[in-house]
Amino acid sequence: MNSLLKEAKALQEVIIKDRRYLHQHPELGMDLPITSAYIAKRLKEMGYEPEIVSGAGVVALAGGKKPGKVILLRGDIDALPIVEENDLEYKSTTENMHACGHDTHAAMLLGAAQLLKDHEDEIEGTVKLLFQPSEETLSGAKAMIDAGVLESPKVDAAAMIHIFSGMSMKSGTLAVAEEGYSTSSGDMFHIDIQGKGGHGAMPQDSIDPLNVAAHIHLSLQEIIAREIKPSSTAVITIGQMHGGNAANIIPDKAFIEGTIRAFDRDDRELMKKRVVEIAKGVASVFRASVNVEYRMECPSVYNDRELSEFTYNINKEMLGENNVVTFSEAFPGGKMTGSEDFGYISEKVPSIMMALSGGSPEEGYPYPQHHPKVNFNEDAFYIGSAVYANTAIQWLKNNK
Numbered sequence: 001m002n003s004l005l006k007e008a009k010a011l012q013e014v015i016i017k018d019r020r021y022l023h024q025h026p027e028l029g030m031d032l033p034i035t036s037a038y039i040a041k042r043l044k045e046m047g048y049e050p051e052i053v054s055g056a057g058v059v060a061l062a063g064g065k066k067p068g069k070v071i072l073l074r075g076d077i078d079a080l081p082i083v084e085e086n087d088l089e090y091k092s093t094t095e096n097m098h099a100c101g102h103d104t105h106a107a108m109l110l111g112a113a114q115l116l117k118d119h120e121d122e123i124e125g126t127v128k129l130l131f132q133p134s135e136e137t138l139s140g141a142k143a144m145i146d147a148g149v150l151e152s153p154k155v156d157a158a159a160m161i162h163i164f165s166g167m168s169m170k171s172g173t174l175a176v177a178e179e180g181y182s183t184s185s186g187d188m189f190h191i192d193i194q195g196k197g198g199h200g201a202m203p204q205d206s207i208d209p210l211n212v213a214a215h216i217h218l219s220l221q222e223i224i225a226r227e228i229k230p231s232s233t234a235v236i237t238i239g240q241m242h243g244g245n246a247a248n249i250i251p252d253k254a255f256i257e258g259t260i261r262a263f264d265r266d267d268r269e270l271m272k273k274r275v276v277e278i279a280k281g282v283a284s285v286f287r288a289s290v291n292v293e294y295r296m297e298c299p300s301v302y303n304d305r306e307l308s309e310f311t312y313n314i315n316k317e318m319l320g321e322n323n324v325v326t327f328s329e330a331f332p333g334g335k336m337t338g339s340e341d342f343g344y345i346s347e348k349v350p351s352i353m354m355a356l357s358g359g360s361p362e363e364g365y366p367y368p369q370h371h372p373k374v375n376f377n378e379d380a381f382y383i384g385s386a387v388y389a390n391t392a393i394q395w396l397k398n399n400k
Contacts, residue, residue, distance in 0.1 A: 008389070011111050011115070015108065015382055018042060022035060022106055023098050023103045024092060046113055048060040048117070054133075056133035058077075059129065062117060063125055068399075070125060070128055070154060072159070072349070073391075077102050078102055078133050078136050079136070083372060099369060100370060108161065116393070123393060128149075135340070141341040141344040142341065157304075157350045157352075157395060161355070161384050162353070163355075164358055166359070166369075171358060171360065171379060173356070174357075176311050176354050177301070181264070181335065184263055186338075187260040187268070187271075187272055187294055188297075189295070190255060190292070193213055193256070194288060195252060195288045201248070210251065212254070213255075215282045216278065223271055232263070234264075239258055242254060261337060261339065298340075303346070306350070307352045310395065311391055311395075312324060319387075327355070352391075356387070358376035
């Protein structure tokens with residue numbers, strides 16, 4: 001077994017202890033007082049001088065004793081508003097749940113922090129550790145960038161790991177994204193429709209916003225059918241349509257909410273533009289008016305070719321030939337249709353996304369992320385810590 005991997009395995013009990021504490025105290029978005037304080041405390045115990053960023057994120061620096069570049073390791077730390085249904089001794093004590101595994105990401109990055117501290121004299125540059133809030137709202141990475149996390153010292157590359165459960169891939173298997181987009185973009189739109197209310201028996205005196213909403217709904221699907229090339233993957237989903245509260249009253253207002261998802265940046269921009277144009281055009285046909293607002297916007301994660309190939313090779317060397325695969329081997333089409341706000345970071349610096357199997361149905365982990373019964377195989381956590389540390393140490397060594 002690789003020496004760094006052995007050291008990581010020796011930390012397994014500590015990594016599990018950190019994860020279980022965070023699992024019991026899940027918090028949402030940018031409001032993470034218990035989570036951030038615990039992470040900062042643990043980092044201080046290791047000898048770091050952590051900084052709280054924007055009241056929720058935690059940043060610490062490893063290395064810096066030798067000149068070199070800077071690589072950022074990112075682990076997200078926020079939870080979801082889901083009531084946990086597992087019967088665990090470390091079950092959530094709140095009405096929130098770490099149902100996406102961010103507690104494991106934080107614990108694995110803390111494990112990597114200890115490994116990096118133990119090898120600090122060998123680090124040929126600087127490793128910036130980012131414990132990021134508010135990934136579930138797809139806004140935390142942007143908030144951290146706006147707060148200057150990619151500067152002082154300036155970041156040259158970035159890496160992340162996401163754990164998965166419920167997939168037919170043995171625990172501890174690492175998947176590395178190939179060059180290009182590995183997640184879809186995620187943009188949520190809200191369309192307010194202003195009509196003219198009136199009596200249901202006298203529609204000629206009204207402008208029906210529900211009629212407008214129905215036509216907008218149907219028209220938006222034509223973007224996918226007739227404006228996106230068949231070889232692309234993109235989707236527009238309407239999740240809410242609301243208006244009115246009585247059978248015999250034509251309401252004055254209605255609204256629609258939905259999402260756009262695409263892998264290609266040009267497809268994304270086209271869809272965002274056309275949602276606005278179609279909503280306004282359809283409304284004008286029926287004498288109504290609309291206001292279109294994007295309330296959440298997140299780009300796709302883009303993976304750098306050289307960083308992808310390097311990460312794949314150095315971690316295969318550490319973990320073994322059969323324990324590292326590509327995204328094409330792990331996910332249909334080599335991509336994930338979900339969104340990940342690491343995309344904001346990948347727009348700024350060369351980046352790589354990795355996925356770690358945290359349990360398969362065959363191993364007794366049938367539930368996927370965001371399920372109230374999802375759980376992860378704790379035996380895999382030390383592998384994530386080793387991969388984080390190995391990727392950082394080796395990249396800095398080979399990119400002077």
